[in-house]
Amino acid sequence: MTVFVQALILGGLTGGVYALMTSGLTLSFGTMRVINLAQGIFVVLGSYLSYLFFTDVHIDPILSILITAPAMFVLGFVLQTIFLRPIRYNAHSLSLVMTWVMAIGIEGVLSIIFTTNQRSIVTSYANTSWTFGPFEVPAVRVYAFALSIVILAGLYFLLEFSKFGRAVRATSQRESAAKLLGVNTDRVSAVAFGIGCATAAAAGCLYGLIFIFNPNTQYDLIGRLLAIVVLGGLGSYKGAFIGAMTLGICEALVQSFISPQWSDLPFFLILALVLILRPQGLFGLRERGAA
Amino acid sequence: MLRVAIVFGPLVVFPLVTNSSATWLINIGVFTLMFAGLATAWNLIAGYTGYITLGNMAFFGLGAYGIELVFQHVGVGAGWWPFLMVPVVGLGVALISLPIGWVAYRTRALSFIIVTIVLVVVLQYLALNLTSLTGGSLGISMPTPQFAPGTFERIFYFVMAALFALSLGACWYVRQSRLGLMMFAVRDDEDKASGIGVNVAVPKLIAFSASAFLSAMFGAVWAYYLATIYPQFAFDAEFTSMAIILIGFLGGAGTLWGPTVGAFILVPAQQYMAFTLGANDYYLIGYAAVFAVVMLTMRRGIVPTINDLLDRRRRGRISQLGAPRSTGAPVAEPLEAAVGSAPQ
Secondary structure: OHHHHHHHHHHHHHHHHHHHHHHHHHHHHHHHOOOOOOHHHHHHHHHHHHHHHHHHHOOOHHHHHHHHHHHHHHHHHHHHHHHHOOOOOOOHHHHHHHHHHHHHHHHHHHHHHHOOOOEOOOOOOOOOEEEEOOEEEEHHHHHHHHHHHHHHHHHHHHHHHOHHHHHHHHHHHOHHHHHHOOOOHHHHHHHHHHHHHHHHHHHHHHHHHHOOEOOOHHHHHHHHHHHHHHHHOOOOHHHHHHHHHHHHHHHHHHHHHOOHHHOOHHHHHHHHHHHHHOOOOOOOOOOOOOO | OHHHHHHHHHHHHHHHHOOOOOHHHHHHHHHHHHHHHHHHHHHHHHHHHOOOOOOHHHHHHHHHHHHHHHHHHHOOOOOOHHHHHHHHHHHHHHHHHHHHHHHHOOOOHHHHHHHHHHHHHHHHHHHHHOHHHHOHHHOEEOOOOOOOOOOHHHHHHHHHHHHHHHHHHHHHHHHHOHHHHHHHHHHHHHHHHHHOOOOOHHHHHHHHHHHHHHHHHHHHHHHHHHOEEOHHHHOOOOHHHHHHHHHHHHHOOOOOOHHHHHHHHHHHHHHHHHHHHOOHHHHHHHHHHHHHHHHHHOOOOHHHHHHHHHHHHOOOOOOOOOOOOOOOOOOOOHHHHHHOOOOO
8 A cells, every 4th residue: 555655656746847847739730720730859959958057067956947948949849940830831741850950950959969878967856855754755756746737837827818929829729810809829839849848958958857868768768648638638738737647547557466577568558548538638629630 | 873883883883893892882881781771770650750759769779689589589590590580579669559559649748758858768768777688788789690700781771771671661661651641730730630530540550560571670680790689779869860860950841852962971971980089979079060060950851951952943843742841740830920020
């Protein structure tokens, strides 16, 4: 029983970080109807940037988010404008492929600069954990979860109450109508993509604190993120959050009760089940058309 | 037919005229033909029915492991016999692909793409972890065929060429037939097609299993060529999957010769880059750069763009049969065209 609750706690805490990663996916899907397959590598890039700031400049990684997030926002904005915007009206399958190509390109750059050695951001508080009765809760995971929630809340307020947020929601609902109402959907998409990239920077920092990473980690990550958004439903933030928490917990349970080797399995199994039973996910919309 | 002769003539003659010490050239030929065939098989699903898939590696890998397992458990001997097993393995994988396709087709568009990605990742995962069956990360092997060293690659070259011809033939046949019309209808607007009475499951599943059949056969021959295969290369979700799509889009998805053109450009280029730039990582960037540049300049791919240029010079000629106006249904709604913002 203790093991079970311990797994619940750990899984929930990791789920928060996954939720932060998927929020970026939902943003870009909503505004562009493109799944950003480069989200995995953006997270890894965020990890590397925080790692650099920590090892070279000795800034606490969580503080470094204040620098890496805006920098990656600019990167995301630029990438969307150069690579994704020109081909938007061709077919979103092409945009999808283009995001994957960006991912491969960035992975190549990272492999050259950092090599493929595994790294981790090991801070002074990396090994501290708090004990509540029979349960041990690592401090880094709590910080990561807390920060994820804060950022997600910020994102929520941005989308709900700001003019830009309304523009994003309008573009997500019906792009042509938004255009008619005067929304510059191209710029909204670019900014949304940039925000997705910035949240990936933050998530990367947190991920790097907890786990080890190298450029290849992007494949694990994107696999999980895709499973999460399919479970939650493409385009739904609520769904992404619930999906992330669910899968984080499932992963932890499998790790504790079966074996860490099979920890990816729940993602795939749940994905398959969702697709057989309810293809639109928990909160998603039915899609039309083949492409 | 002229085009067939132009392409296949040199293809057949090529290995016979190369110096027998330059077997690396024929090796490049083997891989070029393999990718051309794989991309053409991919085209059946992605180009003709419009469902972009990254999942053909799943069938490729299943074919590869299939023939290795058949060898281990049934023992078909070395030399020429495994080649006879190749179509059998292909059929087996095609049968397996039917239920997989049925599940996958419960989703559309982007979810479908995700499903296909996950399919490959799952199979790689299973291949790595079911060690009693597959040998895990140590790989699985079968004995190298005892062909004469001088003509070793040549034999595989011709087998690949035959499979490539089969892929092309399948695509060509589809284009001419009613089945092809059903597929194009699905691509253009599946719901409307269903509404006017097209049984959409038929073209989708046939495309899926035909593509699986072809991909599996390529996988089986590839496995025999390499003798030892490993999960991360047989079920290569990242690199080979993307290579096939790159080749398809580069040449022009939805056209007959598009993927072939793409393969003939990209595969030798990739081998060259790997050879000169050495480290794996530089040529990842090179690959990404080539794709980005080509897609930003020739958005529909090489073959459609060239055809458009030719068309503009010869007005009145009907555009190439089978290629869509844009790859897949456009994102923009009709109002977009009226508002005039699409740069297409």
